[in-house]
Amino acid sequence: MDTGWQLFILFGLIRISRSYENLALHKKAWQRYPFHTTPWAADLAVDGRYTNLSASGEQCAISEAERFIAEWRVDLGKVFSIQSVKIRHRTENLPWDGASQYPSRFLGFSVYISNTTNKDDGTLCFKDTKFTVNTIPNPVNIPCRIDGRYVTFYNERFHPPYPIGYSTHAFADLCEVEVYGFRIPGFYGKSCSIPCPKNCHERYCDIVSGACRGCDVGYVGPKCDEPCSTGYYGYNCLDTCSINCGVPYRCNRVTGQCEGGCQLGWKGTTCDTACSTGYYGYNCQEKCSINCDVPGRCNRVTGRCDDGCQMGWKGTTCDAECEGTFGDNCSNPCGFCFGKEHCHPLNGTCMNGCDIGYKGQQCTQMCNNNTYGANCSLTCGNCRNLDEQCHHVTGECPRGCIPGFTGELCSVLKEGNPYLFPVIYASSAVLGVIFLLVIIIVVKRKLSCVRRHDQAPAYKPDKVYYNVGEDQACTYELEAAPESAHIYDLMN
Structure with a gap:
């Protein structure tokens, strides 16, 4: 066979293999209130048999009677792109018209497509509000172009009154449920040969039109080919970039991460968290x-x-x-610390003492009381005004010296000082008085020793010692002398 024909046939087979398939066939099924005997289990509605639509044919799933809720569900095993759902209802092989009791059981039903076993998590594909016992078809074909894993048939009779023809109780008498779609996701078209747009979420799209079921984050539009506008990001571009971005409202359209980081005081990928x-x-x-x-x-x-x-x-x-200052907000200046060092930043004390001419813990007090110099340890000279303080650093007298003195510190006597001789005379007189007092004290002590000698025993040793007190001894030696010798001779 010609190679070209082989390729043509192969391509045709591929296209045929991608046509709609019954995705529910032989899949696991469930029913809320199954009939109390086994011949009518839920999986009979997906066994592929529907030649006998009566209870006795054992090809239908039948629910329990006198219930107000009827619910049946098939699990397709994974998410598929669904095109339609076809339902065959129980007829007992009787004509399907208003004379039969079975159309009334079918009226008001709903079909849901979901990705969980909870139908309310999914999408309502169809809800009957218009059929009557004379118009409802059997089988009924429901277009349902939705992606999902679970297909649920649901009916209820909770809120009377219902339209004319509705049964009193709800039933799920299903002889066959067929779910048609593409087994291979990511394609659409009559032969399932056209890839879904690249930005469709998980590559799912409407199997007829190719419209995306949802877009990848950062894109919008029927075919998800439009990036988010500036200032928006995320799924369907519904999230707004943060005003706290380094460039406000500028962020990655997919993640929302701010361009240029965050403004000061904010953190996080989307800059929506204030600093701790x-x-x-x-x-x-x-x-x-x-x-x-x-x-x-x-x-x-x-x-x-x-x-x-x-x-x-x-x-x-x-x-x-603090440097050169101390205290609250460093508002207080330091004093005159030694070597111009900084004071203690808390209390202002000078840690190595004061500079020349100052005193006190904070070295803010100038020398006074006629002192000057290091630690105010030097005495001022003979300043002109005796009550006048000399310079606290140098010791210089601000108004000069008193008459008779000279020098920077007024401590040097001038030559020919008219005050010199009176001073000498006064000093000599003081010295003379002191000398005279010393002589008197010595004489008194000697006389005291002689009196004690006269009161001594008759014998006269060569040397006699007298005590004149606890602190001093009378240690004068008296040589043997005639008794008639005068006391003053002894002193000589």
């Missing part, structure tokens, strides 16, 4: 200062401490220690 307490700045990477008045509490944008700084610190973020 204790952090601030770009992506909240900076820590608030421990030197804040309330440690670790600051503005999440600027890092500025909420209640200012602790004593001894300054700056917007309280990260600079």
Whole structure:
């Protein structure tokens, strides 16, 4: 056979194999209220047999009588692109018309397509509101171009009154349920040969028109070929980019991640989370200062401490220690510390003492009380006004010296000073008085020793020692002398 014909036949077989298939055949089925005997189980509605539509034919799934809810479901095994659902109802092989009781049981039914066993999680594909016992077809073909895994037949009789012809109770007497669609997802068209648009969510699309069931994040439009407009992102472009983006409302159309990161004080992929307490700045990477008045509490944008700084610190973020100042917000100037050193940032004390001419813990007091120099340990000279303080650093007298003195410190006597001789005379007189007092004291002590000698025993040793008190001894040696010798001779 010609190779071209072989390819043509092969292509035709492929196209035929992709036509609509009954996806429900021999799949697992379930019924809410099955009839109490086994011949009418739920899976009989997907066994592919429908030649006998009566209970006795054992080809139908029949629900329990006198119930107000009827529900039957088939599990296709996975999500498929569904095109239509075909339902054959029980007839007992009688004519299907108003004279039969079975059309009334069928009226008002619904069909749901879902991806879970809960029909309400899915899509209502069809709801009968118009059929009558004379118009409802059997079988009934329902166009239902939806992607899903579970197909549910549902009917109820909970809210009377119902239209004329409706049965009193709900039934699910189903002889065959066929679900047609493509077994291979991602294609559409009559022969299932056209790929779904690339941005369709999970490549599912309407198997007839090719319209996407949903778009991948970041795209919109019937065929999902339109990217999200600026400022929007996510599924169906329903999410808005954050105003807190580095460039407000500019973000990735798929993830929502902000372009240029976040503005100061915000963090997260979409910049929708404010900085945690204790952090601030770009992506909240900076820590608030421990030197804040309330440690670790600051503005999440600027890092500025909420209640200012602790004593001894300054700056917007309280990260600079006081220099040349101290106290609250470093508002107090240091005193005159030794070597121009900085004082203690908390209490202002000079840690190595004061500079020349100053005193006190904070070295803010100038020398006074006629003192000057290092530690105010030097005495001022003879300044003109005796009550006038000399310069606290140099000791110089601000108005000069008193008459008779000269020098930078007024401590040098001038030559020919008219006050010199009176001073000498006064000094000599003082020295003379002191000398005279010393002589008198010595003489008194000697006389005291002689009196004690006269009161001593008759014998006269060569040397006699007298005590004149507890602190001093009378140690004068008296040589043997005539009794008639005068006391003053002894003193000589």
